[in-house]
Amino acid sequence: QNALQMTATHSNYTDPNNLRFEEIKILGLSREIASVSVYENNVVQVYPLNITNDPARKVAYIRGLRLELGKSYTIQWTQTVNINERFDCYPSPDPTKEKCEQLGCTWEETPNSGAPSCYYSSSNPYSIESLNYSSTGIVATLNLDSAKVRANEDSMAPISTLRLEVIYHLNNMLQFKISDYQNPRYEVPVPLNLPSSPTSASQDRLYEVALQIKPFGIQIRRKSTGTVIWDSGLPTFTFSDMFIQISTRLASHYIYGLGETEHPTFRHDMNWHTWGMFTRDQPPGYKLNSYGYHPFYMALEEDGNAHGVLLLNSNAMDVTFQPTPALTYRTTGGILDFYMVLGPTPELVVQEYTELIGRPVMPAYWSLGFQLCRYGYANDSEIAQLVEEMKATQIPYDVQYSDIDYMERQLDFTISPRFAGLPALIDKIKAEGMRFIIILDPAISGNETDYPAYTRGVEKDVFMKWSDTGEIFYTKVWSFLPNVQVDESLPHETQVQLFGAHSAFPDFFRNSTAEWWKREILEVYNNPNASKSLKFDGLWTDMNEPAAFVHGSVDGCRNDFLNNPPYMPQLGYRSEGLSLKTSCMEAQQHLADGTPVRHYDVHSLYGWSQAKPTLE
Template identity: 50%
Template sequence: LTDQNQNRYEVPHEHVQPFTGNAASSLMYKVEVSKQPFGIKVIRTSNNHVLFDSSVGPLLFADQFLQLSIQLPSANVYGLGEHVHQQYRLDMNWKTWPIFARDTTPNELVGRPALPSYWALGFHLSRYDYGTLDNMKEVVERNRAAQLPYDVQHADIDYMDARKDFTYDPVAFKGFPEFIKELHNNGQKLVIIVDPAISNNSSLSNPYGPYDRGSDMKIWVNTSDGVTPLIGEDMNEVANFVDGSVSGCSTSNLNYPPFTPKILDGYLFSKSICMDAVQHWGRQYDIHNLYGYSMAIATAETVKTVFPNKRSLILTRSTFAGSGKFAAHWLGDNAATWNDLRWSIAGMLEFNLFGIPMVGADICGFLLDTSEELCRRHYLTIRYTLLPYLYTLFYRAHSRGDTVARPLLHDRRNPLSLIIALDENKEAKGELFWDDGETKDTVANNVYLLCEFSVTQNRLEVKILQSTYTDPNNLAFKEIKILGTQKPNSIAVKQNGVPIEVSPNVTYDSNLQVALITEIDLVLGGTYTVEWDVKIRDEEKIDCYPDESVPVNPLRLTVTYHKDNMLQFKLLGFTFNDMFIRISTRLPSQYLYGFGETEHTAFRRDLKWNTWGMFSRDQPPGYKKNSYGVHPYYMALEEDGSAHGVLLLNSNAMDVTFQPLPALTYRTTGGILDFYVVLGPTPELVTQQYTELIGRPVMVPYWSLGFQLCRYGYQNDSEIASLYDAMVAAQIPYDVQYSDIDYMERQLDFTLDVEFEGFPALITRMKADGMRVIIILDPAISGNETKPYLPFTRGVEDDVFIKDPSDGSIVWGKVWPDFPDVVINSSLDWDSQVEKYRAFVAFPDFFRNSTIAWWKTELTELYTNPREPEKSLKFDGLWIAQELWDFPPLLCPKSPPCPPPSRAVQEVTGQRGIVITRSTFPSSGRWGGHWLGDNTAAWDQLKKSIIGVWAAGGRGTGADICGFFQDAEYEMCARWMQLGAFYPFARNHNTIGTRRQDPVSWNSTFVTISKSVLETRYALLPYFYTLMHKASTEGSTVVRPLLHEFVSDRVTWDVDSQFLLGPAFLVSPVLEAVSMEASDDPT
């Protein structure tokens, strides 16, 4: 729905273009439009079910207000976020959920999700407040000593030099590069955080390259004059430590519109920037929710420079439709509570809906102290056994749009095992995707192996669908486990139809009906047939009629769909004004899922008059709080189990009210009503079709599937080194070490603090061990530097910053870093510290081509540091945490499509790389991963993280394991480790000032728990990697709700405390305290 009298802002999206081809025939749907009263109906032609019906209410279409009500075919609705939902299926009882990106704790047609690297499926450790590299090293070494599966260590802003992006603390993180090298040498990875807030503290005597270059390139977000850089940004929602700007916001109708959705604080620029700020893509009022999205695209493009031939990991907090194509997502700063443990499941399910399968919650919670039992529930031993399966799910998500939920260097050399779960017909089918785990574009270049496994009764067929990659480690399947079978006897094996001599050993559990075949050798890449004899019970036999000798006519198959007029989507009138549009739609049932990014306690949405706002914001996850990403997308189930999805491609601030009719009412502050309906009819097909629309998720590097460690608050590089050494000593699988803003000088982007001067060497050491390193960068460039600061200078020269449209000045905000040469009084309250100590920063306008070029330059400088090579940070991926929008795959004005910014990371590092972003929008998954934000170390965050990962599409997403905020409690952290081991993005991460929660920070029992579950994850990494390939090529989910596979069982429509990895592996985590003591035997 557009306005013929004036242009209105439309979300630019590479996967949403005007139709120029011939009209399709034999459509699966039909559209009916009525004028008096206005209404739109989308009807499935096969059964006349109405999917979308807006005639339930009038359309309001004003200048700054749009409202549309839609009658749904049922109350089985999923999605809409990012919010924290207490259950996967949305509650349709009059609830309104705002959709507006914000940095808040979880209370959340876009492109197929990216195929992650295999290592990204491993366990991740992260914490905000490692403080020093020594502390981080201690975490790494402690987990290694415990032999915990642990692939990825994250570095929060601790690693930065004064919180400056593209820097690391030369003192606290001295030897950071060597540490990263050591991680790499150990087969582990490091993920670093990067915030879209560049310190403007640059001078001739102390230049800050990112700010200087950003200023030179004129890439900052500007005030309403379009020229003055805006100061004050942190996370990518856009998050701002002050409301609007340091000088406030004008009283224009953009800052104070006639209608404000039900978002946190009640006004749009709260903890963000003024809505009249100007960027390359338009006004903040229109594009606020796209910032994290655009940053993910820019970072993904940059990753291609850093890792030209490798997949990396991009983790973002703020997302939009399509973010999964570029970045992974975590469910925000959850709490170490049982509720968060439970809600994390619905969170993961929702992000699978949103096309972001690489999603997870912070295991054990980010905020609060976790308990051992809660944390244990996050750490499930089986994860690493399932990684090959999980990787295959990601392949399906990448290629078809399906949904999904020890150092890998060594794990990929271990023998493979095949787990066969027979259905009621004694049949099973599955696939394995395999490549080198990190080279980019292996699918596009057809350099991979794809095996198909099918079992019927007593016969296993292994077929090769694609055979253009040969594994150098001569991997073979050494054992086959069959679930639900009689005891197999007389096993015979054929290779390419020719019998081969085998002497397998068979053990059988008659109570569980599980057979284990060992001492068998099926070489990966070979074609085999395995047959065995079983004794068939009489009750299992059927009379085969007619007899074989009787002639049978050629088979005729007729599929008859339901004949009733099931309601699916019905527009009920609308209001269409300049800054207000309202439209309602009737739903087919009460089963609604999606809408985000907001925290909700269930995957299914509550339709009892609840209103949810959607406007990206640096808001830790909290119930009904609009958070980092914006995904105005939902999936609905019809009463007969058919599913469909609906995307409103509108990036303006909006809210949606759930009505028990069942129906929805959208209210948005501008743009147009641009609805896209995908018809399924199965939940999994809906997600595949949705990611085909918005872009498939990125194929992340293999190493990004490993376990990752991060903390905001590492004091120096020695702390990280100590963590690393402890993890190594404990022999805990661990592939990626992060450094948060600690490594920067005063949190100044692209700098290295003196406390982290050993960080480069540490990175080198860790990478030499096979580890990977991810560093954080914030899109906020300081303009207050007294010494030369090239990022700002170059940014100004290149006109990369957001500007005020009235005078062209840079729009200034206040985030990180602190003013130079100022002693911080940490006893002051937060607002006082922001006022007194935080520097004025400019915000890069990632909607500009010049900003993408500037971003590449700054990343290259950070990676190579030609002026001071000893300070170069050889990172493997980027963590962009303070972005407002996620970079969408848009068309640049008068130019071909913009190259994804995450390619810069690949081009800089020469590897596949990865970008992890917090703020997402539909299509964000194309460019990297996503984490679910700054969650809390609380039990309730565990389940919420599952919901968040689902909502993100179940691919490349995870929550901060054990929680970001507050001290984690022992049991909670243990349970969260068990749960988080099955997040696509498994990172333990918490904030400064809280207790350590990495696996080696507790006791030997905790080490044993963590090691056990992470070893399971690492054993599963080939499976995980194949799932990621499926996600990247087909759009399949990696972490998926049970209803995706068992939609005929209505009980599954409300199950959000369990989830599947791909189609076959069920995870049932412990999400509540069960009085586990620290001394308890983990068995």
């Protein structure tokens, strides 16, 4: 290993022109060559050599050799792991040498560098067993070499047989998907705008795909320039029930996107940073996962061409950037379903991406105006006075909002007695050319004696439930209990504990929930009683991460394994688990076709599932 033996079968030959080998090119090297030794008859040959490594192409060049014809030589080389070439083998908290070596990885501390102390020193355990090419793509079977398995927990044990599907959808867009075809797994139920059958032509595609057989890897190259824009033949790849990981080399350091978290710059800092993605009611903060979920990045290549990559996976995940340049995805479930668009300009990447996932809704013209919104209006008179004062001071002003203050005890689809004049106020300011937006939260109180929205919701079976008992899943958020005086001098957490009502989350994936939600909204708008009809122009859907004021349910969670998975992504407040400020992960939802799904899998799609029927 790491040696080339050259044996002269005619050792008495002397070349009259003094021909000799001066350069050797070595292909398929996963690590850089650090040093080279040349031996002739076990005697070291001393002369200067030039070593060049091309990690992107896994090629090394040894130049300056003086290997004469008719003589036998041995060339040996050592390989090193450039610190930037390290891929983290223990991304969980508190790595140690012992934990690292139990996984078969290498431990070498590097203070103050940001590089992992525990890193892979062997290839990934998968290889391609069978391979089928067609004009529209590639299908391959991946097999696991059990001798190379590093996992030490059942939920982290790699699945033995996987399927790879590469589909050439368009000349500028392809899909590559890795799944467990023998055991169906959760896949994201969001429809994409894909052609019914691939429409690309080989000669017109902007990309070409090559597969590495052993260890398994995918390489995608931009055909016009030869630039490698995806190269996953790296040691990190593993695919287990609750931990899936894949890395790729990148074409440059110019990477943008992935969220929602607060990033200090538009272009990512590639110096060993990890960003978590999992929707949470979290105001923006450095490395704190926030309201949205967008596993998409755009990359600029060194020559200015651009491409984009979407990972269609909705489970809790994180992405690590390193200065190789490379990135590593780690997700806690689902499958790997990648879509790549080839641009080649940034503008075209955005167009191709939004063509795939759906264009943003065209905003109403009035919504581009000046808008005023805050929490805490005491009554409708305060809003009315504000409107007049804004006009009197001639401050540009087109849209007024009302937060949950207008509701009776923060109950959706109700009007507080303190805001009894709001319907008339909305009519008045609309007659003057302005617009009005009201808020709606998803959680519905279950502690009311006369609350039609809840009663009809129970009748229509619209709420999330416990998976083991089928009972409605209750948490605490807005609102507070009826017929009690809330002591607002207490800390908010104490108020919630003492006075918070049991609230149910609608399961917006269900068809019945969508119809129920639309009915409740229309009743507010079209109520024949003018004093209860709010002629709003837009709806502000809030708290749909979904957010809760307790961690999990009113009685805690029942499945610690799902709420604190074997690998906890690098999210804000990582040690608190996935149920922090939201539902328990074992709560059950149902897709439109009736398929049951765990909240664990669809949590970050909750806002999307609510937005669809709200828009309709």
